[in-house]
Every structure is written in structure tokens, then in C-alpha cells.
Amino acid sequence: MKKTFLSSARRRQILLAWAAAASIFALAPATASAAADYPRQQITIVVPFPPGGPFDIIARALSTPLAAKLGQPVVVENRPGASGMIGATRVARAAPDGYTLLLGSSGTQALNPNVFSGVQYKSPDDFAPLAELARAPSILMVGKASPFKTVGDFIDYMSKNPGEINLGNAGAGSVSNQAAMTFLASVGGKVTAVSYKGTAPALVDLIGGQIDALFDTAVQALPHIKGDRVRALAVTSADRIASLPNVPTLNETCCKGAELLIWYGLLAPAKTPKDVIGILTRAVLEARSDPQFQAVMRAGEAIVPSPSEGAAEFAAKINRDVVLFEELARKAGVVKQ
Structure with missing residues (x-):
């Protein structure tokens, strides 16, 4: 019988192909098993x-x-x-x-x-x-001692004194700044933005009088509003919220059709x-x-x-x-x- 000899390069190609095929078959059950027993840890x-x-x-x-x-x-x-x-x-x-x-x-x-x-x-x-x-809606709040009793007061002062209101936020990309940007785009005002690493520290400074105003979600703001530590001027939902029936919406006060959740x-x-x-x-x-x-x-x-x-x-x-x-x-x- 005539023997067939393979070059070393050809033998290497065959071995690599076998190794690749073997790895595919070996990995398939492992992948399936990883999904099958998920989750297996914290x-x-x-x-x-x-x-x-x-x-x-x-x-x-x-x-x-x-x-x-x-x-x-x-x-x-x-x-x-x-x-x-x-x-x-x-x-x-x-x-x-x-x-x-x-x-x-x-x-x-x-x-x-x-x-x-x-x-x-x-x-x-x-x-x-x-x-x-x-x-969740956001709430525009001011400090308890603030002269602003309504959104109208806030907008009037802002328009006459551009940049004088210090409006806190949890950072440029935060939800509090998102609400502030939408509000300011609607009313055309200018404030001085004061950024924090979160709304929790911003709330502390609002209560302490270090900043003038802050937008925050109802989830976090309500305990402070109900505790009479800050004053709510408006909510960003289309309708008033049950927890604050006497606080108007932006839609009612200054920004027709405004809603931000x-x-x-x-x-x-x-x-x-x-x-x-x-x-x-x-x-x-x-x-x-x-x-x-x-x-x-x-x-x-x-x-x-x-x-x-x-x-x-x-x-x-x-x-x-x-x-x-x-x-x-x-x-x-x-x-x-």
C-alpha cells in the first residue's frame, strides 16, 4: 500500500482545526450550564x-x-x-x-x-x-426662611436679579439638574448652579440656608416638606400630588403643559x-x-x-x-x- 506523507505545515493545520472543534464542544455545555444555574452568588x-x-x-x-x-x-x-x-x-x-x-x-x-x-x-x-x-415628579423647594412664597415670587426675583439665586443640584447630569434645566428653559431665567455629589447633601444646605432653592424628587423631599424644614413651591407632575394637595403644579403657575417625571x-x-x-x-x-x-x-x-x-x-x-x-x-x- 502506498503511504501518504503530510507536510509538517499540513499536520499543524489539522491539529489546530481539531483543537478548535474540541474547544467549541467543550464550551457549549459550560455556557448553557452557566445560564441554567444562574444566579449562584450574590x-x-x-x-x-x-x-x-x-x-x-x-x-x-x-x-x-x-x-x-x-x-x-x-x-x-x-x-x-x-x-x-x-x-x-x-x-x-x-x-x-x-x-x-x-x-x-x-x-x-x-x-x-x-x-x-x-x-x-x-x-x-x-x-x-x-x-x-x-x-416620579420633582418638587421645587426653597428654605423655610425664604422670601419666596410662590413660583411667581421666585420667577419675578430671578428675572430682575439674574444669577443671584443659588439653585442646588446633584451634578450637571443629575435628575435635579434635569428638572432645573427644563424649568429654566420654560421661563427663560438665569441662576447660579451649585453642584453637589447628591441631593441629600444639597438638601442639608437648603435647610441650612446655604443655597436658595432645589429641585428634588418627592421620594426624598416629602419628609422634609412635611417636617416644615423646607417650603414647596411647585411640583412637576401634570396634576397635584395627593401628599401635597395645596402645592400647585408648574402647569398651573408658569409653564402651561409642563410635566416632568x-x-x-x-x-x-x-x-x-x-x-x-x-x-x-x-x-x-x-x-x-x-x-x-x-x-x-x-x-x-x-x-x-x-x-x-x-x-x-x-x-x-x-x-x-x-x-x-x-x-x-x-x-x-x-x-x-
Whole structure:
């Protein structure tokens, strides 16, 4: 029988092909098994603002029912700074394995990319949306000793004394600044913006008289308003809120048709396996329906989305708002920082 001899180069090609095929077959069961036994360890929700703020309140309210649904501990990790960009970047760069999630908002996901030049993540590309958790109105507040009794007083003084009002915010890309930008674009006023690493420290300075005014979500602001530590001038919802029936809306006072609801939602890193995204989304939707979570949201006048609103609807909202805030920033003449 005639022998066939293979060159060393050809033998090397065959061996490499066999090795590649073997690796494919070896990896397939491992990948399937990774999704099948998810989750098998602790899950972290990264909150990109300090403890005590609306992000923190929502994340902690969600963590208990979510842990019960997933059968693993869910911990909250506060990573404040840079208007939420430090925390958001941490999640964007995390391993896409479903164990590191972001409590994001319209500020971190839609506003930041339009007001900062150094954003180290791309929204929506670097994230896989799971579900919107809540949407909440903001409240324009002043200190208890403030001379401003109404929104009209505030606007009148602002128009006659441009730049003299110190308006606090939790950073240029924060939800408090988002509300302020929308308000100022409507009334055409000018203030001096004072930025903090979160609305919690800004509230402390508002109460102490170091700043004149602040927009904050009802989730965090209501205890201070009801405790008579600050005064509410207006809410950004279309209608008055049940907790503050005597406080008018911006729609009633100065800005016809105005409505601004800040949304909060849970996101995973992009490229997280679809099976894992499916498990997470189902668990988040169930946790969102938990009576205790809903009670915390109602206490803060936040609206929980309907059960039918899941990952697809949340993704569409993010895409829409990225375009919306790009236009708002352009109209406001925002120069990226």
C-alpha cells in the first residue's frame, strides 16, 4: 500500500482545526450550564449617588423582594460622584454575567451623554435594560426662611436679579439638574448652579440656608416638606400630588403643559447572556409588583409602571430620551463640560 506523507505545515493545520472543534464542544455545555444555574452568588446593585437619596431608597426597597425571587442576596453598593458617571461606568465595565447591575435614571442614561464630554460609557450601547422601576415628579423647594412664597415670587426675583439665586443640584447630569434645566428653559431665567455629589447633601444646605432653592424628587423631599424644614413651591407632575394637595403644579403657575417625571430603572452590562437577562427581567418585574416595594413608591408619590411594561418598553424609553435631551441641551445652549 502506498503511504501518504503530510507536510509538517499540513499536520499543524489539522491539529489546530481539531483543537478548535474540541474547544467549541467543550464550551457549549459550560455556557448553557452557566445560564441554567444562574444566579449562584450574590448580586450587586450599584447606586451611582450617595445613601439617603431617591436612587438609594428605590434600590433598597427593591433589593429584598428581588433577593427573594432570585434566591440569592442582593446588596446595594453606593458609588457616588461625577453626576452618577462613576457608578454607571463601573457597571458598563463590569463582567456581563448578571451579578453587577445599575440603578440608572433618565439623568445617568440620557442627560449625562448630552452635557458631559468625558462620559466613559455609551448610552444606550453599553447597557442591557431590564425594566423601569418607577417614575416620579420633582418638587421645587426653597428654605423655610425664604422670601419666596410662590413660583411667581421666585420667577419675578430671578428675572430682575439674574444669577443671584443659588439653585442646588446633584451634578450637571443629575435628575435635579434635569428638572432645573427644563424649568429654566420654560421661563427663560438665569441662576447660579451649585453642584453637589447628591441631593441629600444639597438638601442639608437648603435647610441650612446655604443655597436658595432645589429641585428634588418627592421620594426624598416629602419628609422634609412635611417636617416644615423646607417650603414647596411647585411640583412637576401634570396634576397635584395627593401628599401635597395645596402645592400647585408648574402647569398651573408658569409653564402651561409642563410635566416632568424622572424615571428610574435597572440595567445590566451589555453582552450579558440573553438567558440571564430573561431571568433577571422576570425577577425584577415580580419584585416591582411586591406590595412592600409599591408601598414605598406610593409614599414618595412615585408611579410604578404597569405589569406589561418590561425590557423592550424600557429600552424604547431610553432611546427616546437620549434624543429628547440632546435637543433640550442644544436649545439651552449647553456647552459640554
